[in-house]
Amino acid sequence: MSARVMAVWCPDWPAVAAARAEGHGLHLPLAVIGARGVLACNAVARAVGVRRGLRRREAQFRCPELVVSVADPARDAVWFEPVVQALDAVVPGIEVLRPGLFVFSAAGALRFHGGVEQVVTRVVDAVAAAGTECQVGLADELPTAVLGARGSALLEPGGDADYLAGLPVDALVVEPALGDPEVLTELVGLLRRLGVRTLGDFAALPPRDVSTRFGEVGAVAHRIARAVPWRPPSVSAVPTGSAVEHRCDPPLERVDEAAFLGRRLAGELHSVLAAAGVACLRLSITARVEGGVEVNRVWRCSAPLTPEGTADRLRWQLEGWLTGTAIAGGVGGAVTALVLEPVEVVPAGRVQEGLWGEAGLAEARVHRALVRVQGLLGPESVRVPVEVGGRGPGDRVRSLPYGDAPADPVTEGPWPGSLPAPSPSVVWPGPGYRLEIRESRDPGSGVVARVPLAGGVLLRTAAGAPVGVGPRGLLTGRPESVEMTGHRCALLGWSRPWQVDEAWWEPGPGGEPRRPRARIQVVPERAAALLLCCLVGDEPGSWTVEGIYE
Secondary structure, three states: OOOOEEEEEOOOHHHHHHHHHHOOOOOOOEEEEEOOEEEEEOHHHHHOOOOOOOOHHHHHHHOOOOEEEEOOHHHHHHHHHHHHHHHOOOOOOOEEEEOOEEEEEHHHHHHHHOOHHHHHHHHHHHHHHOOOOOEEEEEOOHHHHHHHHOOOOEOOOOOHHHHHHOOEOOHHHHOHHHOOHHHHHHHHHHHHHOOOOEHHHHHOOOHHHHHHHHHHHHHHHHHHHOOOOOOOOOOOOOOOOOOEEEEEEEEEOOHHHHHHHHHHHHHHHHHHHHHHOEEEEEEEEEEEEOOOEEEEEEEEOOOOOOHHHHHHHHHHHHHHHHHOOOOOOOOOOOEEEEEEEEEEEEEHHHOOOOOOOHHHHHHHHHHHHHHHHHHHHOHHHOEEEEEOOOOOOOOOEEEEEOOOOOOOOOOOOOOOOOOOOOOOOEEOOOOOEEEEEEEOOOOOOEEEEEEEOOOOEEEEOOOOOEOOEOOOOOEOOOOOEEEEOOEEEEEEEEOOOEEEOOOOOOEOOOOOEOOOEEEEEEEEOOOOEEEEEEEOOOOOOOEEEEEEEO
16 A cells, blocks of 8 residues: 555635735635636635636626636745745645645654644644645545545545545546646546546446546546555655756846746756656755755646746745745745756656657757847847737737746637737837838839838828717718828728727826727728727827738
């Protein structure tokens, strides 16, 4: 029988961390929103009907006074570190599965403290001293202990299978540490349609049939349901030479510097692991802080860590250590040295490559090259486009430094008032740019160029009067020509204007209240089609170019 495992779960941790970081009181209903809706909410919000998985609009409909916070894994990790630190004097070998959940081997703790009741009491008291509450689960296998923590189940040896048999099959989805929630949701939905209601029903299916029908995800879930021996927590030493150490000279003091350094050290660590033909499943991060303090944390993952995953975990830890929220006593300081050490590794063959094996190697080479450029010229020297949501052509793609990602990208609509397809092929970088049309020798063609000029584009009627958009969203006249840089060009066609009224509750760039805008598409003679924009009810003629259709 494998070593006993104890799991400690802090309920609603993303909501707890958001409330602490933003200074919200415990009496306020709060929900953390991600790309798939509500990720977590506190007990006050649940009392009025808010649940995980609800869309933001539905959650606010059920609770109009709901405080909404955007999901932020870094914030969750930074505020969770003091909770883990509070247990260091109680139990050794703590491994973080995710912020809000950690595990440790129960054998040593049970012998030292004298029994299950004593260990649970010490754990609950230590977590309470850090200002939060927790539930404890004890089982033979790690997944069973994690699921048992949600029901405060302290199982006897050999009782895993009987306990799991009574749980609904939906229990596989409630804990992200057991796998990708989106993938598991699809699996659970399929199982329910096939009549499988409990984990006991699922465990009764032949393993070969499960693997054939549901693939690797189903096979892993089936092992959890059957309480098959799992990887136990361990604090064994790592092989000599596999650690990456960096001495910070000058000492590291800023979080943005820590994020940049984390990406570089993660690349070095994974280069060492790749040369040895292994991948990391458990990572130890150690930092030495000015004043002689040394802090350490072990992260445990269900899948081998990627360079990006390693860099994220290092950044989360450094943020807590630099600010002092993750150090006993609450006093932070500059970091003078860092050590990344793989605690548990598996053969690299366990990591799935692309359809063509060279693809993964090529991607790694590109990653190292870009990180090297950032090391020479700074993080802002390499920027990549990231697709985000928005109504205008300039809102749908954002440029970010390589290695960064938006906290909560929202790419799906609907976006009422958004630009219809197709999008412009050229998007102007700002309203200060205009078009200049130069005649060529061939009178039937023209050249469209971009030049930085002040002012706007004018739409004029046949009588020469400027055309704008009135308060009711209608054109103030029939446009017959467009004037740019003093050159007037006849129009072959135009679209009806459509209004965009968004973020009216926020101040504009100059501090003034935001006003509705209107867009219109026009087709000038001897030039590419244009996308123009103006403020509704503004002085006629003040149009700006947002893009061109080449």
